[in-house]
Amino acid sequence: MSTEITKEMWKKIEDEMSDGWVSIVFAYKGYEVGVERVRASESKTCLQVYIDGIIKGEWVSFSGNDGISDKAPAILADVWCKKTKSKYDTKFKTSMTKIWGKRRVTKKYPDLNDKHVFHVPTFSKASVVCRQFKKLEGITLVKSKSSFTGDL
Template sequence: MAITKDQWAKIQERLKSSFATMQFIVGEHTISVERRSISESKTALAVFVDGQIEWKNAFDSDGDRPDIITKVWRRRSKAIFPPAKKAKLIKNFGKRKAKEYFPKMDEVMESYDPFFNTAASLVRQFKKIEGIELSEKMQAKLAALEEVAL
């Protein structure tokens, strides 16, 4: 069953808490979201696919990355050459020679990150996933929270 607008709001509120956990189903994959400690003073929402985070999928440039990763993890991109360094190379070599000596000067590295800083950013991305459902366990918990609130 599709997740309603009300349920998304409750999910977002629940994920803001210190000990947040949520479980979704996308196709045959189980997606678990938990608040985890990243450093001594920082926490983030970690997205587990089928109970694990496989870091090889974050930087996979061969195209062997499962499609589910691109849907549920946060896309990150970074220029190989920062704009300041690129400008300095062009100034020193000229545009034509800089591109000749550094052919990857305009390329961007892409990776995927399983950590979301805020619940709002996670919910925004997850709302776009077609066929996402709450697990039965989470549906029951949300329904119980609704009854308590009444």
């Protein structure tokens, strides 16, 4: 049974996501969005977002629309974490500007300030997931550890 999420429920969801073991399922635009805590390394965990229970590498593309391929679900940009990385690092930019000057460096390197944009299914903190999910219109809670229905 899916329920509309209130402000109090978001606080409880964030508290639950901060715990050691997390398995929460949301419904959004006809997709099932699952959030689980997984190990990122030997001593670090992160929250991972699954769409309909899976994550596929073919959903990510480095040529085109914000790092998302045509095979990706329509909601991927809404529920995955958006990351950006500069095409050139700061050291390279400053050295080229020092060599060529401000005007000529933009002629030699017109993409000097460009950024690579991509989406990843992992979030570092529960507050980041909740902040992003709160903005989504029509997201509902399907199930969680405590299901919150008796608590409210």
